Amino acid sequence: MASFYLVAALVALLTVGARGFQLSQRGLFWDDLVIPSFYSGFNPVGGQPTSAMGENSASATPPGVPGISPADPASAQFAAEQLRSALGKTIPDAHASLPERLFTPYDGHLMPGTSALQLAVSRANPLSWHVPAVLIFGLTIVLTIGWFLVARKAIQWGASPGLALIVYTAACVSPFLSSATGWWSAAINALAWQLAAVGILLVGLHAKNRTVALSIAFTGIQLTALLFTEKALSLVAIIATVTWVRAQVQRQPRLLRATIAPAVLTVAWAAWYLSIAGFHDDSEGFAVTTAVPKALATLVLPGMIGGPWVWDRWHPGSPFADLALGIAVPVSLAIVTGLLYLAWRVVSNSTRSTRRAMCVLAMIVGASFAYLAAVLVVMVRARTSTGTTDLLPRTPHYYADWWTFTLVVVLLGGIALSSRRPSDHPPAIPTGRRFSVAAMFLAISATISTVTWTMTWQDDPTREYLANLRQTVVDPQRAGTLSPLLSQPARIDVLSPLLHPFNSINAIAGVPVATHTTQPKVVDDSGRLVDAGVLRVASNKKGTEPQCGTRITAGKPRVVVLDQPLPFGDWTWEFNAAATQDAQVRISMPNGLQSASEVSKRAVTVPVGTELQTQWVRINGVGGTIALEVQGAEGTSVCLGEGAIGPLLPVQQ
Numbered sequence: 001m002a003s004f005y006l007v008a009a010l011v012a013l014l015t016v017g018a019r020g021f022q023l024s025q026r027g028l029f030w031d032d033l034v035i036p037s038f039y040s041g042f043n044p045v046g047g048q049p050t051s052a053m054g055e056n057s058a059s060a061t062p063p064g065v066p067g068i069s070p071a072d073p074a075s076a077q078f079a080a081e082q083l084r085s086a087l088g089k090t091i092p093d094a095h096a097s098l099p100e101r102l103f104t105p106y107d108g109h110l111m112p113g114t115s116a117l118q119l120a121v122s123r124a125n126p127l128s129w130h131v132p133a134v135l136i137f138g139l140t141i142v143l144t145i146g147w148f149l150v151a152r153k154a155i156q157w158g159a160s161p162g163l164a165l166i167v168y169t170a171a172c173v174s175p176f177l178s179s180a181t182g183w184w185s186a187a188i189n190a191l192a193w194q195l196a197a198v199g200i201l202l203v204g205l206h207a208k209n210r211t212v213a214l215s216i217a218f219t220g221i222q223l224t225a226l227l228f229t230e231k232a233l234s235l236v237a238i239i240a241t242v243t244w245v246r247a248q249v250q251r252q253p254r255l256l257r258a259t260i261a262p263a264v265l266t267v268a269w270a271a272w273y274l275s276i277a278g279f280h281d282d283s284e285g286f287a288v289t290t291a292v293p294k295a296l297a298t299l300v301l302p303g304m305i306g307g308p309w310v311w312d313r314w315h316p317g318s319p320f321a322d323l324a325l326g327i328a329v330p331v332s333l334a335i336v337t338g339l340l341y342l343a344w345r346v347v348s349n350s351t352r353s354t355r356r357a358m359c360v361l362a363m364i365v366g367a368s369f370a371y372l373a374a375v376l377v378v379m380v381r382a383r384t385s386t387g388t389t390d391l392l393p394r395t396p397h398y399y400a401d402w403w404t405f406t407l408v409v410v411l412l413g414g415i416a417l418s419s420r421r422p423s424d425h426p427p428a429i430p431t432g433r434r435f436s437v438a439a440m441f442l443a444i445s446a447t448i449s450t451v452t453w454t455m456t457w458q459d460d461p462t463r464e465y466l467a468n469l470r471q472t473v474v475d476p477q478r479a480g481t482l483s484p485l486l487s488q489p490a491r492i493d494v495l496s497p498l499l500h501p502f503n504s505i506n507a508i509a510g511v512p513v514a515t516h517t518t519q520p521k522v523v524d525d526s527g528r529l530v531d532a533g534v535l536r537v538a539s540n541k542k543g544t545e546p547q548c549g550t551r552i553t554a555g556k557p558r559v560v561v562l563d564q565p566l567p568f569g570d571w572t573w574e575f576n577a578a579a580t581q582d583a584q585v586r587i588s589m590p591n592g593l594q595s596a597s598e599v600s601k602r603a604v605t606v607p608v609g610t611e612l613q614t615q616w617v618r619i620n621g622v623g624g625t626i627a628l629e630v631q632g633a634e635g636t637s638v639c640l641g642e643g644a645i646g647p648l649l650p651v652q653q
Contacts, residue, residue: 004161007436008151008168011443012144015172018450019140022182023133025454027463030316031107031185032132034499036122037507039092039101039115044487044501044513045602105277108382113227114188126478126510127470129463132184139191140181146198147171153205154411157249158418162435167411169439171404173446175303179453180397183318190400192228196221197238197404204242214243214258222262230273231401234371236266238408241367245412289380291390298323299394300372301332303403306445313456315493320394350417357417364413368406375402396453462494466508468527473509476529484514485529486572486618486648488522515604516575520616522648530650534572534616537646538564540626548639554583557629559590562645565624568593573619573626574643578612583632589621605631608638616648 092101102112102119121131151168155161171177171194180190203209203217218239225232239262247255299321302308312322323331343361350357379398392398476482488505489495495503505523506513522532540560543550552558566589577585588603590596602620619626630638 001161003433003436004155004165007165007439008148011169011172011439012148014443014447015144016137016141018173018178018447019137019181022178022450022454023137025457026133026182027129027460028127028132028466029183029318029462030495030499032118032183033127033466033495033508034502035106035115035118035185036126037502037510038106039098039104039119040510041092041101042502042507044504044507045515105273108277109189110230110273110277111189111228113224114185114192114229117188118185122510126474127466127508129184132187136181136184136187136191139187139195143191143194143198144172146195146202150198150201150205150411153202154415157205157415158420159411159414160418162432163414164411165435165439166442167407169442170304171407173306173443173450174400174403175306175308175446175449175453176396176398176400176403178446178450179319179395180400182454182457183397186397189229189231190397192225193231193235193401194404196225196232196235197401197408200235200238201242201408204239204246211255211258214255215261218243218258219261219265222265226265226269230269230277233266233270233273234374234401234405236262237367237371238405241409241412245416248416289376291393292376294325294390295321295393297325297332298328299396300399301335302328303396303399303449304335305331306442306447306449307331309445309449309452311449311453311456313460314391315460316462316496317391318395318397319453319456320391321396322394346417360413360416364406364409367409368402371402371405372399375399461491465491465494465525465527469505469509469523469529472527472529473505473511473523477509477511482511483519483521484517485511485521486515486517486616487513487570488648490523491525514618516606516615516617518613518615520572520648522650524650532648533651534574534644535646535649536644537571538562538566538624539642539644540573540640542642543640545639549642550640552585552628552630552638552640554630554632554634554636557627559625559627560640562624562626566622566645568622570618570620571645572648573617573645575606575615575617576612576641576643577608577615577638579608579610579630579632579636579638581610581633581636583608583630583636583638585638586629586631587617587619588627589619589623590625590627591621591623593622599627612639612641614643619645 092104096104099112102115103110106115125131147168151164154164154167177190177194180186199221200218203214203221209217222232222235222239225235236259240259243255243259247253299308302321302323308321308323308328310321310323311319313319343365346361347354347357375398376393379393473482473485485506487501489497489500489503490505490508495508497503501507504513505511520532520534521529524530539562540550541563543560545551550558550560573587575587584605584607586603586605588599590599599621604617604619606615606617628638628640630636
């Protein structure tokens with residue numbers, strides 16, 4: 001057993017070292033930036049987020065930041081429509097409590113625990129990678145220790161040390177899991193499943209646990225994992241397998257009753273999940289099924305021996321396997337041939353009957369294929385759309401739980417085929433040089449894949465962008481010194497426009513969307529907040545009244561004409577106005593392409609004082625006219641001067 005411990009220690013060092021290197025080069029990515037705003041009640045059309053930390057957390061609304069309230073149903077409807085436009089996402093109710101929000105699926109995922117953790121970390125340390133990295137690194141160490149304990153338990157139950165070493169190594173250095181742990185959102189989901197699987201195995205292989213204790217422990221572990229990922233529904237298969245193996249070895253069929261409660265939990269949770277998940281159906285999009293064969297050859301099969309070693313990445317997506325088919329096909333054929341040879345050796349050398357060995361092997365292969373098929377079916381069902389490419393099935397984190405499940409059933413199959421009786425201490429059986437060499441080869445191969453996967457992020461601009469965004473936007477916002485900020489999308493290689501409206505600077509930074517401001521600023525390509533101005537595309541025509549321009553009186557709405565019509569979009573207007581007494585002006589863009597209700601939903605209200613002032617107002621619409629309605633005491637009027645309309649861009653220094 002000395003070689004077992006030595007190789008296991010080396011594997012652990014490689015695993016922890018590779019994870020440390022990986023995390024040192026990574027940062028927040030994609031869903032990590034979206035989930036906090038999704039669950040905090042982000043308002044994309046202007047207003048404070050619905051408080052996720054309590055109703056009294058926001059004592060006052062900053063100037064230029066109107067809130068959505070029941071008194072403004074049109075604005076609330078427009079906000080809801082904007083949120084629903086995000087690809088594949090349902091949204092929490094605008095006035096739901098925090099628990100209700102957390103139990104709303106995000107992009108098909110039901111993960112209240114994951115969402116709560118990300119929201120809490122984001123609130124405490126926004127746009128920072130340090131806390132997620134420390135948590136992922138710590139959980140990696142815990143998981144590595146857990147797999148070592150599982151391997152020791154398996155040896156005590158009869159598995160060969162060589163098999164236990166290979167399974168331990170493959171589970172620790174899995175390239176499928178490594179890709180997930182380099183991504184905060186995916187890491188929580190994946191590690192929750194992995195830790196739950198380890199917990200189930202340790203409980204199931206603890207000889208003194210009885211039926212009731214097993215049932216309670218299994219159910220508790222699975223329920224905890226389900227709070228972090230709906231993928232934990234598949235843990236019932238591990239529960240059933242470890243219980244069946246133990247019942248066979250101990251000749252205690254009554255132990256199978258320990259699976260009843262987890263099975264009931266699985267069925268109930270699955271029924272609930274399917275009723276609220278809201279999978280989209282886009283039959284006109286790219287069919288993921290057409291990319292499966294290439295994914296099997298370039299990722300899935302090479303990944304079984306630590307591959308695929310070669311990656312590519314298209315901003316702002318995650319890396320995908322890019323092993324050349326000329327290499328992938330021979331490697332895949334060699335792996336399949338090797339697996340067939342190993343199966344033949346197991347059957348021919350089994351101390352049990354040949355029939356029993358073949359049955360166990362058939363169950364292992366069948367279970368692995370069934371799980372992989374389920375992963376692919378869910379991928380096809382949930383991800384086939386106009387926004388999908390053939391790269392998706394070559395993204396490794398989708399297969400992390402399948403690979404671990406396969407390793408688990410192989411390990412339990414080794415126990416089922418063993419002729420040794422369980423013992424309280426690992427027997428003094430040599431690991432075998434071949435197994436030690438194979439384990440080290442697997443560890444080195446997977447470490448290479450982890451390093452090359454990490455290197456594909458070297459030119460990613462997100463880390464620097466978020467660091468600057470935190471310094472110039474988030475920190476001033478938390479200090480109360482940030483002026484109202486108009487909505488602006490993040491650069492396209494940080495967050496895709498497909499995530500609109502959650503790809504906005506306001507959503508990422510947790511800053512309320514303003515409809516108007518007296519200090520126009522935008523975030524530049526480096527992530528820094530800089531002074532901005534309107535690039536003139538059009539302007540309202542100058543009025544004819546002396547010392548006033550265009551006069552609009554309360555109770556008498558007026559339409560002003562632009563010198564150029566505008567295409568549909570978000571525009572910033574230099575609104576130069578003064579009132580005879582403090583009033584508000586409701587601004588909209590009526591046109592022949594939208595109904596009155598559609599125009600009304602997009603209207604904004606701007607306060608106007610008695611001193612002439614320029615305000616930069618964000619308006620949404622199309623056409624060559626702007627409607628203004630003064631809201632104030634009878635006789636109140638507003639004088640409107642000429643002002644440019646166009647996109648808000650950084651001022652050239």
